[in-house]
Amino acid sequence: MTLPKPLRADAERNRRRVLEVAQAVFAAEGLAVPIDEIARRAGLGVGTLYRHFPTKEALFEAIVVGRMQALVGEARERGAAKDPGEAFFAILARIAEEGAVKKDFLDALASAGADVVRALGALKEELNAAFEHLLKRAQRAKAVRRDVDAREAMALATGALGACKRLGIDARGRERILAIVRDGLRAAP
Amino acid sequence: MTLPKPLRADAERNRRRVLEVAQAVFAAEGLAVPIDEIARRAGLGVGTLYRHFPTKEALFEAIVVGRMQALVGEARERGAAKDPGEAFFAILARIAEEGAVKKDFLDALASAGADVVRALGALKEELNAAFEHLLKRAQRAKAVRRDVDAREAMALATGALGACKRLGIDARGRERILAIVRDGLRAAP
DNA sequence: CTACAATCGGAACGATGCTTCCGGTTTCAA
DNA sequence: TTGAAACCGGAAGCATCGTTCCGATTGTAG
Numbered sequence: 496m497t498l499p500k501p502l503r504a505d506a507e508r509n510r511r512r513v514l515e516v517a518q519a520v521f522a523a524e525g526l527a528v529p530i531d532e533i534a535r536r537a538g539l540g541v542g543t544l545y546r547h548f549p550t551k552e553a554l555f556e557a558i559v560v561g562r563m564q565a566l567v568g569e570a571r572e573r574g575a576a577k578d579p580g581e582a583f584f585a586i587l588a589r590i591a592e593e594g595a596v597k598k599d600f601l602d603a604l605a606s607a608g609a610d611v612v613r614a615l616g617a618l619k620e621e622l623n624a625a626f627e628h629l630l631k632r633a634q635r636a637k638a639v640r641r642d643v644d645a646r647e648a649m650a651l652a653t654g655a656l657g658a659c660k661r662l663g664i665d666a667r668g669r670e671r672i673l674a675i676v677r678d679g680l681r682a683a684p
Numbered sequence: 685m686t687l688p689k690p691l692r693a694d695a696e697r698n699r700r701r702v703l704e705v706a707q708a709v710f711a712a713e714g715l716a717v718p719i720d721e722i723a724r725r726a727g728l729g730v731g732t733l734y735r736h737f738p739t740k741e742a743l744f745e746a747i748v749v750g751r752m753q754a755l756v757g758e759a760r761e762r763g764a765a766k767d768p769g770e771a772f773f774a775i776l777a778r779i780a781e782e783g784a785v786k787k788d789f790l791d792a793l794a795s796a797g798a799d800v801v802r803a804l805g806a807l808k809e810e811l812n813a814a815f816e817h818l819l820k821r822a823q824r825a826k827a828v829r830r831d832v833d834a835r836e837a838m839a840l841a842t843g844a845l846g847a848c849k850r851l852g853i854d855a856r857g858r859e860r861i862l863a864i865v866r867d868g869l870r871a872a873p
Numbered sequence: 874c875t876a877c878a879a880t881c882g883g884a885a886c887g888a889t890g891c892t893t894c895c896g897g898t899t900t901c902a903a
Numbered sequence: 904t905t906g907a908a909a910c911c912g913g914a915a916g917c918a919t920c921g922t923t924c925c926g927a928t929t930g931t932a933g
Contacts, residue, residue, distance in 0.1 A: 503878095503879065503880070503929090503930060503931080504930070504931090505879095505880070505881085505929070505930070506879080506880060506881095506930095509880085509881085529919080529920060529921085530920075530921065530922090531920075531921090534882095534883095539881080539882080540881060540882030540883050541882080541883070541921090541922085542880090542881065542882055542883065542922095542923085542924080542925095543880075543881055543882070545921095545922070545923080546879095546880070546881085549922095550921085550922085551920095551921065551922090640864075642860060643860060643864065644857075646851065646853060646857070647853065647857050647860060647861055647864075650844065650847040650848050650851050650853055650857075650861065651844045651847070651861050651864060651865070653847055654843035654844040654845070654846055654847025654848070655839065655840045655843040655844050655847075656843070657843055657846075657847065658839040658840070658842055658843025658844075658846065659839050659843070662835065662839050664835060664836065664839055668833075668835070668836050668839075671831060671832060671836060672836055672839065672840050675829075675832065675836075675840060675865075675868035675869060675871070676840070676864075676865075676868055677868070678867070678868045678871035679864035679865055679866070679867045679868025679869070679871070680864060680868070682864070682867035682868070682871065691909095692899085692900060692901080692908095692909060692910070693899095693900070693901090694899070694900070694909095694910070694911085695900095695909075695910060695911095698910090698911085718889080718890055718891085719890075719891065719892090720890075720891090723912095723913095728911080728912080729911060729912030729913050730891090730892085730912080730913070731892095731893085731894085731895095731910090731911065731912055731913065732910075732911055732912070734891090734892065734893080735909095735910070735911085738892090739891085739892085740890095740891065740892090
């Protein structure tokens with residue numbers, strides 16, 4: 496489709512660095528962080544940052560697209576795993592971990608342009624499809640209750656883990672909460 | 685402590701109106717809504733609003749304190765109910781419903797002044813204590829698994845329902861998600 | 874090595890939103 | 904009824920943050 500013209504060496508280096516820093520900062524402090532701050536932490540001027548990403552939203556989009564693609568890949572890989580229940584719960588945990596970022600993103604998207612929404616819409620559809628496949632398979636194998644759909648399962652997992660991050664609950668507590676979610680999803684209606 | 689000097693009739697009326705409108709607007713659209721907008725919807729000038737609440741944060745604090753007090757009252761009422769399990773799950777659902785508001789608040793509090801944090805800290809402690817009492821009682825009655833603490837249970841419930849609101853899941857779906865949480869909390873470790 | 878084209882940095886601009894200020898209005902007690 | 908104290912409204916002030924612009928710098932082809 497788009498031929499990715501080779502970037503100059505320094506440009507390539509800087510682009511990577513921006514993505515790296517922005518991902519860490521956004522994940523840790525939310526996207527209320529000023530763009531100047533990200534440039535500063537990356538050791539660059541804001542002008543440089545804006546040449547690579549024409550808008551703050553574009554930068555955030557690039558990050559989310561990257562994560563999303565990784566997630567879609569994982570979900571598809573597990574699509575034919577031996578144990579349907581295990582496969583489903585594994586991807587559920589992964590999605591929940593990324594949840595915090597996606598959450599902020601969706602918040603910011605309430606008033607976003609149509610292009611951006613569409614650009615991500617496709618990926619979101621792919622992820623939803625893959626996730627739904629795993630869910631249905633797990634339900635057929637009686638590893639997950641039948642009275643729950645993909646949206647709800649995702650909301651439950653991402654919401655719970657997102658709250659953990661906000662409240663500063665440690666990895667031990669997070670694991671415990673995930674266990675409760677798992678047990679709830681396994682229980683009979 | 686503080687003698688609540690009687691307000692003038694119009695002042696009292698306006699104060700009520702501001703609280704009412706702000707609560708609805710913040711709950712519906714988050715606290716990113718400009719203060720001018722709240723004044724406009726209340727049919728007042730911003731000056732008026734600022735005389736009652738010296739800061740946007742103070743306004744939000746007043747709202748949250750009100751909700752919190754109501755919650756504490758409810759939690760204490762149920763402290764001696766016949767069925768410990770029912771009492772616990774009832775208050776858990778109530779807290780989760782309010783969760784969205786509290787969530788935004790806690791977000792905004794990351795960089796708040798020490799006074800505000802302390803002012804709410806006391807109430808938060810009261811709520812935590814009452815909630816923990818209900819949880820322990822339910823655990824003794826074997827209505828809730830033992831390997832979960834109050835923080836985690838709250839995070840789970842508020843997070844899950846918060847995500848529902850963000851994603852626009854309807855009342856039916858929310859009820860289903862709460863059911864899953866309940867089943868998960870009842871399951872044996 | 875040279876010269877050109879792309880990149881870099883950060884000062885300056887514009888928009889948005891919180892807060893203050895003050896002249897006019899309303900309430901209420903005497 | 905009347906005077907003063909409290910309240911009202913919204914224009915102006917101020918800070919923050921996203922974005923643009925352009926002279927200086929640096930990588931790279933020939």
